[in-house]
Amino acid sequence: MIRAVLFDLDDTLLSLNLTAFLARYVNGASGLLCRASGKVRVNIMAAYARAWLAVEAETRRDRLTNEQLINKIVFEQTGIPLDDPAIADMICCFERTVVPRMGGGIVRAQPMPGAREAVDCVHDLGLVCALATNPVVSHACDVARLHWAGFDEGDFALISCAENSTRSKPWAGYYEEFCGKLGVTPDECLMVGNDARRDFPHPECGLRTIYVGHARPKRAIWSGRMSDLAPVLPRLIATS
Structure with a gap:
């Protein structure tokens, strides 16, 4: 579940x-x-x-x-x-x-189309919503980028950052640590990410990934554009 x-x-x-x-x-x-x-x-x-x-x-x-x-x-x-x-x-x-x-x-930061709808969908379903960004910079840097995306800290139960993480993506230890802080196990979570290497745990730890990048990784339970995710997200959650 x-x-x-x-x-x-x-x-x-x-x-x-x-x-x-x-x-x-x-x-x-x-x-x-x-x-x-x-x-x-x-x-x-x-x-x-x-x-x-x-x-x-x-x-x-x-x-x-x-x-x-x-x-x-x-x-x-x-x-x-x-x-x-x-x-x-x-x-x-x-x-x-x-x-x-x-x-x-040159940074060209702007909200990703469909991102707000996907996050709101998670909240509407009553699920925990967390930000599992690669934790190599500080919480303050994460929050600055969140604001560029049109979000704030209150949208997420937990934000990974350099201060609260002891590992990084794609290593399973990072995902296990992050899920543990949320009080869940990796197999009780779905990851949404665009990186065909970093957003899939290595080695596998039970976490499944929804892929919103340009490739079609075989390990993904769904691949497509972020702008297309929100309408199918309830089905993906129900069947995962």
């Missing part, structure tokens, strides 16, 4: 150039850290890249949150303690005031 529906964010609920957004974020954060620490900006940017690769590594065995691992690697690479209160406050201010203005231009 399906008790919860999990939605991916980027290119699922929100249309955007994710690579451009992440580049803007790293460029802006690295510029601040460069001026505060005197370290070379390009080295800080490279440290962020290494940290994100470590967060997503299949071989990962630590029990750090993703935020803690990012902080650890950036410190090892640059000597900058991101968890120092003064530096953390500076980055938090950047994420609250600057990041929400990054959606224009």
Whole structure:
């Protein structure tokens, strides 16, 4: 029995150039850290890249949150303690005031057609609705992108982010951890996502995926456009 529906964010609920957004974020954060620490900006940017690769590594065995691992690697690479209160406050201010203005231009952020209808359908069915976005950035960055998509935090029972996750997509450990926080098991959930690699757990853990991207993955229980999902979602839930 399906008790919860999990939605991916980027290119699922929100249309955007994710690579451009992440580049803007790293460029802006690295510029601040460069001026505060005197370290070379390009080295800080490279440290962020290494940290994100470590967060997503299949071989990962630590029990750090993703935020803690990012902080650890950036410190090892640059000597900058991101968890120092003064530096953390500076980055938090950047994420609250600057990041929400990054959606224009090359990022091209706009609501995905059909996304609001699909989320409302889940609520109308009385199911738990949660945001299972890849947790490599902060809660504040997730919320900024949610707003670009036309949603707010109240639309979701839980939002995965770097602060509350110890693994990332596509690893089963991420999905098991996220579902556990919701009080459900993976086989009681449906995942809605556009990424044929990240939105299907590896290895399989019982979670089934509705695919709203451009491919036709065999593991998907339904494939199509987000704009076509809401009318068929009640049937998919009832038969899953």
